[in-house]
Amino acid sequence: MKIMNAASLLAFVFIAGCTGSAPNTTPPVTRAMTWTLQAGASSAKEANQGLQFYTTSITIDAGDSITWGFPAGEPHTVTFLGNRKSLPPPTDPKVSKPAGGSVYDGSAYTSSGFKLLGGTYTLTFPKPGAYKYYCLLHGGLKGGMVGSITVQTAGAPYPRAQQQYTSAAHAMITSDLADAAASVDEFPYPAGGTHLAAGIAPNLNTGPPSTSTVVRFLDSKSGSDQSVTISVGTKITWTNLSNNFPHTVTLGIVGQPFPKLPPFSPPSGGTTYDGTAITNSGPLFPGQSYSLTFTKAGTYKYHCLFHDDTEHMIGTVTVRQWNDSK
Ligand SMILES: [Cu+2]
Structure with a gap:
């Protein structure tokens, strides 16, 4: 755009110069x-x-x-x-x-x-x-x-x-x-328990909006392990412990590709999950919680619809029968 303008200006000056006297000073270059x-x-x-x-x-x-x-x-x-x-x-x-x-x-x-x-x-x-x-x-x-x-x-x-x-x-x-990395130490629930964080941020969900956030599911003061193992019939609760961004807890149907739902999709599915129906918390804003009871043995992946593709906000729940030896 600029080059075009400069070129047409030069053309104009050239034409003007042909019909009258050319200016002998050049404007300052900015x-x-x-x-x-x-x-x-x-x-x-x-x-x-x-x-x-x-x-x-x-x-x-x-x-x-x-x-x-x-x-x-x-x-x-x-x-x-x-x-x-x-x-x-x-x-x-x-x-x-x-x-x-x-x-x-x-x-x-x-x-x-x-x-x-x-x-x-x-x-x-x-x-x-x-x-x-x-x-x-x-x-x-x-x-x-x-x-x-x-x-x-x-x-x-x-x-x-x-x-x-x-x-x-x-x-x-x-x-x-x-600050984001340090906020993982504020994880407030028993480590490896059934109350997890869906995202965390400095000063948790009660703090003022922070300029950083952690985009992970957590079950302890570690940001690296996003898998939990439970027995059939156990209820897991996730709370958004950030103060600046919504997350979701979303499970697909076992054996099918993960559903491509828009992030702000409303909640779907019930309060239990056995791998046969899409089950979605809907957007969980800071401080909001979501609970789900797992009724069938299996290994289930869950995603955050806002952050699954690029940020690996993906967790795993392994559900075992009571009589499993391990
Ligand atoms: Cu998220």
Whole structure:
């Protein structure tokens, strides 16, 4: 776009020069920068998620662009509301889809849609001003994923260099991921028992929304083992111990591929499970619990509909007969 404009401008100057006197001074050159930020962060196996824009604020000049990287398996959006008054709720189908063009001047709703696992999104800011942006999945919560951009007039000196933003981002990410990892120690139930966590976050579900979260089912202060063994007739209860994201407990039919249900699907199935019917908790928001009694011996996998594909939020329940020797 810029090259085209420059080319047509040159053509105009050339034509003008043919009919009159060519200008003998050239205008000052302002070089547009492309800045780099990051939306969300995660540990190697996606268990621990950082839920911020890294960094949250930046100052650029009119004409500059920003490229956001989305390295995590958890999807995020970079969304500018334009003339909209409020964020569309996370359940709105519009949330996952891109909107607007490659330029944002404050007038129109402009969004990356869901981006994850190495996706990028670039916007150019032609107009000075202060702009806020949100992650539509994680920005509606108090203290949620919100970023701000100050656009100065073209050519104004930058208060910070890219390297300063990059090191600040690195420190924030390290801190958020460490907080997530440490929150596993807050698991409050007996280890290896029948009360599990469906996700956990610093200060648990009673705390304020945290900037990090753990995307795992847990039965102890360990984030690595997602399998439990019980006897027939045992009831398992899951509680969402995070303060910032819904999860589900969802079981399919034994011998069939896992059902592709939308994450916000309502609850289905009853209070017992024997492997013959799709059984879904529905979205469990922070603090909400779900219980299921397993009535038949077998090995059953269960998934979180929000996090099964990319983040391995998959657990196993092995149900044994009473008379099993082991
Ligand atoms: Cu989940």
